[in-house]
Amino acid sequence: MGILDVKDVNKRFGGLKALSDVTLSVQENTVHAIIGPNGAGKSTLLNCLVGKLIPDTGSVMFDGQSVLGRKPFEINQMGISRVFQTPEIFGDLTVMENMMIPLFAKRDGIFRLHAIEAVESESELITRAEQMLDDVNMLDKRNMHSASMSRGDKRRLEMAMCLVQEPRLLLLDEPTAGMARADTNNTIDLLKEIKEKRDITMCIIEHDMHVVFSLADRITVLAQGTPLVEDTPENIKGHPKVQEAYLGEHA
């Protein structure tokens, strides 16, 4: 039993079978990567984990509780945070306000009417937000309008927003998509640092092999909606089936 157990998940879109009998287990405090060619069903699988899609059959258990049928915000409250492929942040708000919202969500739950006291009076949460921003080297940008930042900064902000909630499982959907090599390396370093500092489980969906092999403890290869193999990075590298299905063009 891992922290996240996916069992026999099937998902169909009309005539297209996006996922067939996907079974996978993510162990606590590891980095688990899911790789596969385009159309392999990686994003569909991720969407099934966060409540955006409901699988046709099968089960998804997080820490012994089923996530199926729960809304995305309920799943987040269970301790799963998600980083999107294109950074999803509150563009009209400042960096600091972006950090405060997940903190309020963590402390107050799905809804709380806090209409009279000022945001500034929440000194404890502000301290935590500042610490987190410091961890991702963004403290100097705290009053910036977040929409005007570079893509790399938006990505770091989004990660900081997820991490400040201290999730037990962090899902990352292609965290380095469309980044320059230097930015990609920065992201890898950031993720490594996060992993060292906290007890956190990460599940990464990624195209970039460089990222996957620098971070992952275990890798699942998905092809045409089915898990092909699940193994350590060393074994995956030399696996003939994987080379054939996915790495052929890279090798």
Add this chain to the structure above:
Amino acid sequence: MLGLGKKDVTLFLIVAVLALFAPFILNPFPTDSGLAQFNAGYPDLMQRFVIFGILAIGFNILFGLTGYLSFGHAAFLGVGSYAAVWMFKLLSMNVIPAILLSMIVAGLFAVVIGYVSLRRSGIYFSILTLAFAQMSYNLAYSVLTPITNGETGLQITLDDPRILGVSATADGGIPVTNLFGMEMRSFETLTLGPWEFQFSVGYYLAAIIMLISFYVAIRIFRSPFGMMLRAIKSNQNRLYYTGLNARPYTLAAFVISGMYAGLAGGLLACMDPLAGAERMQWTASGEVVLMTILGGAGTLIGPVLGAGFIKYFENIFSKINDQVVHGWVSFLPDGLEDLVVGLIHPFVGKGWHLTLGLLFMLIVIFLPGGLVEGGQRIARRLRRKPAKDDAKSASTTPAE
């Protein structure tokens, strides 16, 4: 001070001074001068300024913060008025219970309409609220006649029960609305040389309530709740994946905003105890949208300015008729005079809507932030700061 930041205190004090000294500020021209018709400092109009200011402040909490454009806010205004008049008919002519009931009834109404309408966003939300408001309007006109008195409108009469008051005054008249004996329509006149200033109880009650509403709005803007509402406008998807449900937040904003509208409706009834269905018509809903956008949606002071601007136009600009224009251009030769008057004619008097429409278009195109943005640009010019700095400070404090 009072839990507000330094900038907000300044803003609040500016509004307070404007509201409390309005009888002077709006009456700049001596009573006998030709420009006296531009004076807006009489109680009736000033009351409308502040009451519609309250309506716009409330609307802005919904539209300015969450971006949900309600096209049915007039329904709450109407409901508030009906509730207040019923209170005058049944309980007493004191305005306090009437105002309280109008807020409660409008709030309940908003819960129902909001619960249904907020299932959709964007244009569908606007259409749903519009449909609800038109439904209320038509119901008030037809089936609900026993409650609303249909076309005639609901008014107080001599045979109302008025449990805590009298049905008729000693001399057989209809009692008037009051605040513990202070009649709403009573006023004092102060004559200073050629100037005349009127101070009415009704105006000052409305102005004080407007200031309280404004203060509450500032607190909401600066609270975690206000921040959540801005987050909803910015990115609902992120909000859902951050563990927050947008629905109760938008519903709360909708209800608060509906209660502001109910309060405004109740105050209208306090000033003039009469409630008609036309108060709920969609043109009235559209007007509050115009006020908010004209003044600056999402800014604190914008809606108040917008409300004043539109009401000034409606009441003052519309009174400029051809004769007045003739008076202005009488120095011109006859033929030319007629030509100039003919050219100006469509824009003044009954044509004030045309001028307002043109101004609205100009403001939306050139000053998307409304009058507030205009003010900020002028202030920036005067200060002559480098442009880059200002763009930053303007963007980090959008809610001003």
